[in-house]
């Protein structure tokens with residue numbers, strides 16, 4: 001025993017002479033490390049030292065192994081390492097309505113299928129089971145942070161925290177009776193309790209989510225904002241999603257949705273607006289000036305034929321733009337790689353300009369851009385020392401990824417969520433070599449299938 005102590009001390013002394021390696025919890029080594037920092041630096045190869053929840057250093061594998069001794073090392077030398085993807089708009093439990101009502105316009109889809117289905121089926125149990133399924137899908141496809149708005153948001157928050165994901169989660173405020181509140185006042189009281197419950201949580205940012213302009217009156221909209229300001233919480237809403245919403249606002253308020261909301265003092269710096277499809281140049285200027293984040297959902301907008309958000313204009317104006325999948329009932333999955341690809345293609349098609357939204361821009365929107373839209377770019381969205389360790393490793397060995405000249409091109413144009421190998425959030429490994437550690441995969445899927453039987457029976 002004494003002998004071993006002497007040896008350890010001797011090694012320590014030797015190390016000290018050359019600058020002793022500092023102990024860290026985790027080192028990740030990749031063929032390429034795509035940092036998404038301000039200069040879009042890519043290290044080939046690269047390594048990241050992580051201690052606890054934080055990124056400590058990024059450098060060459062040699063430099064990192066000389067400076068740090070890690071408790072766990074993930075050798076992804078045949079993979080690409082990048083910041084975890086940020087889904088800025090979804091309704092996680094709606095994975096339970098996946099494929100239930102396709103090929104409809106938004107208002108038909110909402111009013112004839114989704115709202116009635118929700119009224120009959122959405123309960124705390126539904127939300128828990130659905131969120132676990134969504135979390136499994138997100139972990140398996142490389143999403144590390146997501147923004148959500150739904151009902152029983154405290155159940156979503158608990159399931160998100162258990163899965164180890166980061167969430168900006170908004171309790172919905174809506175004018176008519178919904179599964180967790182009969183009135184907007186009840187919804188606001190729920191939202192306040194929810195904020196108090198999760199404020200300061202390392203993974204959960206509680207938010208207030210007035211559903212939309214067309215589902216709330218002015219008093220509910222303003223009460224939502226007031227509540228958010230009281231707790232410095234974000235506001236999440238749907239905005240200018242369809243032409244009908246624009247027409248309705250012009251008729252009712254004699255102003256576009258953006259300008260009406262400006263006139264009542266709704267906009268603030270921590271507001272995330274989903275869609276923003278039907279906006280004009282003056283609207284875009286208001287959104288820029290107010291620092292509003294836009295969640296662009298190209299797949300949902302295409303599937304519901306809502307239109308195409310003017311992403312090139314938003315980006316040129318300096319509006320903070322992130323990407324989202326929207327709920328799985330209108331997509332029909334939560335794969336952010338598809339969202340990147342479709343964002344790029346849709347922008348090219350609508351502007352008839354093949355240089356619009358190049359691969360690098362699409363990747364920016366899914367990472368650092370999403371972090372800016374959420375007001376969280378100080379802590380996530382890029383791989384930089386001092387930020388939280390939210391990152392993924394992606395295999396590039398499939399036939400469709402061969403050969404690889406440019407990892408950024410491949411991430412946007414040929415990679416799928418299934419190619420993600422490892423997902424790390426807040427320094428914790430949620431999935432390694434496609435084995436999810438925080439959720440029991442077969443149980444989550446079996447429970448979702450059992451719940452789907454109840455959904456089917458309720459809708460009969």
Ligand SMILES: [Zn+2]
Nearest residue numbers: 238274326327
């Ligand atoms: Zn939505």
